[in-house]
Amino acid sequence: MAVSAHTIDVEFVPMLNHVKPAEMGADLQRRIHTATTERSYDQVLLGFGLCGNTIVDLVCPIPMVIPRVHDCCTLFMGSKERFMEAFGDHLSMHWCTGGYFERGYNQGDSNYDWDALSPGQRSAHPEYMQWVEQYGEENAAYIWETMYSEMGTAEAAYIRMNVPAYNDTACEERFSKMVSEQGKTVRILQGDISYLDALINGPWDDARFLTVQPGQRVRALYDMDRVITTQ
């Protein structure tokens, strides 16, 4: 963004909201409203996918560009084609990027000690401690096992973003350790920043991006190709 030809203000949304799509949608709408009333912009660029219907019904008083993706995984992979190639046969394959890992993927945005995610050390995990406090040790253990059970696929993917200023090694190693403790193997995938780059810098071609005009609402199509539309 710093090197973009455009002047861009960035607003980050806490990752925690991901577990509550309905609230996240309301939060996004508020942010869009605030941003567009406080300053005059040409465009809103929404770095979100359909994300469990989070963006359905959003409106924007100025044109808003949204990538045609189900969730950020396609953005990290660089294209629908590359996403389908890697994930088409395992749509639930657990995946991770450096940024995702650092922020704690399904867990909110506090600074987790990811090494604590292995079952033996779960007692040190802040979320686990909170459950113990609220629901007792036995229930907390059950919640943990259900939420972090070794779901299905024998593999988990680490997506290397290969961006110059970022070194993946540390996260990759810790992710690999965590995953192998769950008895899974890690598949390293090469990410591709170009989709995200296009979101920031254009071009916003209709094949990859939906432009929502003032007065239109975001609607879901759910297919693999167009994903979203307007009404």
Place this chain on the structure above:
Amino acid sequence: MSKCNDISLAVQKGKKNDAVTFVQEALSEGIKAEQILTEGLLPAMDIVGQKFTANEIYVPEMLIAARAMNAAMEILKPMLVDAGVKPIGRAVIGTVKGDLHDIGKNLVRLMLEGKGIEVFDLGVDVSAEQFADAAAEHDATIVACSALLTTTMTEMKRVVEVFVERGLRDKVKIMVGGAPITEAFCKEIGADYYTADAASAGDVARNILVSA
């Protein structure tokens, strides 16, 4: 009935051991298994479901409540069978192909069981063909599909198609659900019923079987 109320509260709070103890106490006081189910367990899960839908409680609370309900059900099941409470019908349930999320599906199974339905749980990552095979094998009236990913929910359309291809479509009612699913989507793919939560899924399933 205050004992049933105690049971309900224990389930709502996810206090499994209390729920089990209260159920045993109720039984020894001579309260019938069926009454414990309809006045204790089912209302408890109704309340939990409503609170979940209203964002008053979240996944962890939901999970432990379901677990307490499950533990209580395990005690009651053999008694319900002994008492000659025959299943009102059969259902197959599963999470669709490509999808491994199963918390919601398990709750729906519990609620169907609570309504006296015999449920065959196919687990997660269930293909359209597997749904059809199982429905035929168990002669099920209800096929319940769950999906949590927008990338896998389209698999439900395939489920409907496979039942049509195999000439089984008229024999079953297909129910769909999971967080991203909507009534409009259900109609669009030609499924029969959508409900937003497990408690109403139980009610709808019961109505299907009772009116059949």
